[in-house]
Amino acid sequence: DVKVTQSSRYLVKRTGEKVFLECVQDMDHENMFWYRQDPGLGLRLIYFSYDVKMKEKGDIPEGYSVSREKKERFSLILESASTNQTSMYLCASSDRGGNQPQHFGDGTRLSIL
């Protein structure tokens, strides 16, 4: 069965900290994505990766970076956390086929104090 695993369900950090959110998929998918979800705004794409070591900016990349050293793992990094980065973060992966949906992890609810 398809599985996308995010390292933490809930996380509390302080402003200025460097924060790592990890995501692992077991489906051998080429594409991986990081979104943040805020009420009334739907899902906004932060970064995505279509291959190992490849990354592309999404709609809201400011304040974030990503790393994909292995195909199954895609990390989101908040370089210096700020309170406006308090949000739900969702990781997803998809196969290359055009009719293939994204498969999502359970999400990480991140609070920055």
Place this chain on the structure above:
Amino acid sequence: AQKITQTQPGMFVQEKEAVTLDCTYDTSDPSYGLFWYKQPSSGEMIFLIYQGSYDQQNATEGRYSLNFQKARKSANLVISASQLGDSAMYFCAMRELLYNFNKFYFGSGTKLNVKP
């Protein structure tokens, strides 16, 4: 311009009745895919149904069907015989298969409440 528009922030439906959730999209890509996801209060996103732009028939998956009107650029989700467990957020999404193959565009969602 918004790629995906969901104009109903919230909806109520009586248990066992059918409900339609609206979705319109905007693209100049001749080839695209449309997806619907369900997000219960627990937070996970669950894929429900897919419609390709060249599919001749409307997609169906169990109690879910997609009312695809290409000329109007709409892809409404129809849930038949609503159940209490259908209460959730529903998101419409699009993937442009030629121009931005690796990106998915999401709407802002519709919160559905099923009343007993």
